[in-house]
Amino acid sequence: MAGMEPQPAVMFTAEQIARRVQELSRQISSDYAAADELVMVGVLRGCYIFLADLSRALTVRRRIDFIAVSTYGQQTCPSESLRLIMDVRSDLVGQHVLIVDDILDSGLTLHYLTHILRARNPASLRTCVFLRKPGRLQVDIAPDYLGFDIPDVWVVGYGLDCADRYRALPYIGQVDPQRL
Numbered sequence: 001m002a003g004m005e006p007q008p009a010v011m012f013t014a015e016q017i018a019r020r021v022q023e024l025s026r027q028i029s030s031d032y033a034a035a036d037e038l039v040m041v042g043v044l045r046g047c048y049i050f051l052a053d054l055s056r057a058l059t060v061r062r063r064i065d066f067i068a069v070s071t072y073g074q075q076t077c078p079s080e081s082l083r084l085i086m087d088v089r090s091d092l093v094g095q096h097v098l099i100v101d102d103i104l105d106s107g108l109t110l111h112y113l114t115h116i117l118r119a120r121n122p123a124s125l126r127t128c129v130f131l132r133k134p135g136r137l138q139v140d141i142a143p144d145y146l147g148f149d150i151p152d153v154w155v156v157g158y159g160l161d162c163a164d165r166y167r168a169l170p171y172i173g174q175v176d177p178q179r180l
């Protein structure tokens, strides 16, 4: 049948993901217990499932907002440029802000966003990513909250795509883009 996709090899099952999200939410809820409110800023588009799960698991008062960036220039070049294509709606002055993203690869996106959002004088600014590829980092950035470190392979599912496919897969799997 046309449209059948090869099934990615499982890296993290839905159960493993859910367990880790619960652990992260407990940690974050405890860290922000004294804060009036937390503003969760999801980085579109890959964050959408992780942010949905994490935001529902937290016990602290929170607001949800989104931001989007786009890359231009050569994808493999460390000096590639990033551009803000959608800004948050919230005024972040004096707010406790948590940037939420699905994956930290080169680190350029998170580096850029922390730079931009810090300039808006939040009360605090932290980052939470579900996956990180330590072997791919090009800038010195460490997330405050991290789901898992993974090897340098192409991962899909749980919001992550390969050419916009597989985002809704309930688990995180590994694909070989050459074979799709």
Ligand code: PRP
Binding pocket: 043, 044, 045, 046, 047, 101, 102, 103, 104, 105, 106, 107, 108, 109, 110, 161
């Ligand atoms: C992915 C991911 C992060 C970014 C990380 O987004 O969601 O935002 O790349 O990469 P970096 O650490 O090398 O900057 P992508 O550009 O694939 O867009 P998407 O979220 O819409 O899939």
